Structures are given as structure tokens and as C-alpha cells.
Amino acid sequence: MRLSRSLAPLPVALALVLSLPYAALPYDAPVHAHARVEAGASPSPVRFGASCRTAVRGSQVVAHCHNPYVDIDRVRLHIECARWWDIDTDSAPADAWPAMTVRLTGRCWKEIRSVWISHQKAR
Template identity: 60%
Template sequence: MVMIRRSAPVLAAATLLWWGTPQAVSQQPEPVRYEAECWMDIDGSRATAHCGNPYPVVDRVRLHVECERWWDIDTDGAPVEIHPAGAVSLSERCWKEIRSAWVSHRPRAAD
């Protein structure tokens, strides 16, 4: 009887931990994200993103550049659509150094 009383809190904690994991809470699969594959080249004050779309849906990509200097204006490029099996290169620049650059995606549903 003593063994049951001492192990009951441990058993209860282990059960709560198991039920609190994402696999136990939701068995629904994650939705597939059809985003183009992009890679970035940063050379001094210029950032260039090269994107290719291997998926059967159109992806709208946009290059964002954050400049290092406080007085240098950050840029958000215009969105560009990449059709299936298509590729694009996007380029933006700062006057001086680049702090960070990234690409945002907005996949469009298949027609």
C-alpha cells in the first residue's frame, strides 16, 4: 500500500506530461505549405534573393531588407509571383551595410 501512495504522484505527473504533448493533444496533420525555395546573396550593401518554385501553386514572394544604419531606409520590395516551375531573382540595397534580409511568402491557392 505504501508503494502505491508514493508512486501515485509520479504516475499522475507522467500521465499529465504525456497528455500535454502535441502528439497526444492533436492528431491532425500540419497543412502543407507550398512556398518557393529561396537562398540569399548579400554583397556589401546589396541583397539578392534567388527563388525557385517546385510546387504546383503560384507563390508570391517579397524581399525585405533591414539596413544597419539608423538613417538608412529599410526596404520592402514589391511582391513578385512565381508560377510553378518558375524562378526569379529579387534585389534590394542599402546605402551602407545590411543588418538582415529575408523573403516573405504568400502562396496562392490552385485555380
């Protein structure tokens, strides 16, 4: 069966309209929010926090923290010593400005049990 010449463009036009991307819809088209995202909420993650590397050599610790983001990251080095009589230490806070690397150091008298870095937004 042949379609008449006046009806032949209709299926082609319908296929083109149905394959339009979402951005091509008119502005007055209703926008349906997703079930888990509230209107006005930003789904993008907050980019914050310097990436830190720690190196332990005997009883000394060296940490290098590089901040690739815009917000200032106030970092601190925390050291837990292995011996019960050895005092655990926390370094003074150091501000890692954007595109800046800071160096933090600390030590125990004897062995080190654990080391970690804390991050805080500087206001």
C-alpha cells in the first residue's frame, strides 16, 4: 500500500519531533522535578578539601597537603603514639590557600600508632 504524497512527510516529521533533545522543548513546557531532588537544590557535589600524603619514618611524620580548590582549607596533623606514656600530638592549623601546598611535621618519642589529617573550611 502506498501513502499519498500529501501524507508521506507526516511520519518523518513525527519521528523528528519525537527525537528532539530535552533542551529543544519550548520554555513554557512543564518541568517535572525528579522524585528525590527538591526544586532549587543543587545536585552537584561541593568541591572542598586538600589532598594529603603522609610519610612516617621511625618516630617522625611529614605530611604534604595540596589544595586544588577555591576555598581555603585549614589542615591539622594528628599523631597517636604507640606507647602509653608517649604524648599524642596535634599540629597547629595551617591554611592551605588555593593551588598551595603546605607541609606539616610532628613526632613521637618512640613508635607511631596512627596518623591522620583533619580539614576545616577557613571563613
